[in-house]
Amino acid sequence: MKRTPMMAALAATLALAAAPAMAVDLSEQTPTTVKVELGAKGGDLVFEPNRLAFQAGKLYKLVVENPSPTKHYFSAPRFASAVWTRKVEADGVEIKGSVREIEVKPGGEAEWFFVPVKAGTFHLECTIPGHADAGMVGTIRIE
Numbered sequence: 001m002k003r004t005p006m007m008a009a010l011a012a013t014l015a016l017a018a019a020p021a022m023a024v025d026l027s028e029q030t031p032t033t034v035k036v037e038l039g040a041k042g043g044d045l046v047f048e049p050n051r052l053a054f055q056a057g058k059l060y061k062l063v064v065e066n067p068s069p070t071k072h073y074f075s076a077p078r079f080a081s082a083v084w085t086r087k088v089e090a091d092g093v094e095i096k097g098s099v100r101e102i103e104v105k106p107g108g109e110a111e112w113f114f115v116p117v118k119a120g121t122f123h124l125e126c127t128i129p130g131h132a133d134a135g136m137v138g139t140i141r142i143e
């Protein structure tokens with residue numbers, strides 16, 4: 001059978017459609033950077049922002065900063081188990097594997113690289129006694 005231009009175009013389209021599935025490596029995407037602050041300079045016990053949203057399947061770099069005078073935790077265990085963690089970087093150290101919560105000292109910063117894998121709404125809080133009650137809570141959504 002003679003190969004018509006239409007068939008060639010169809011073959012090219014099928015090859016294009018198949019290519020992403022064959023080449024996919026979600027961990028090698030360019031990350032989307034999202035920043036969250038733990039506490040405020042003046043000492044307010046808040047997450048800024050206190051609502052975060054991510055899309056499943058995309059690579060993120062979550063920059064967790066602490067501009068406040070005391071240490072805080074970014075604690076969201078259910079969220080942590082709904083993402084695939086590539087690594088966490090802090091102070092020249094790189095940690096691979098799953099993460100449950102991140103402690104950030106005053107003036108400190110950590111970078112959490114992950115790909116959300118499960119949709120849902122998750123609770124975020126600082127686990128230092130009294131901080132969640134004072135308002136250090138948030139919501140994370142994966143869509």
Ligand SMILES: [Cu+2]
Nearest residue numbers: 072126128131
């Ligand atoms: Cu706190």
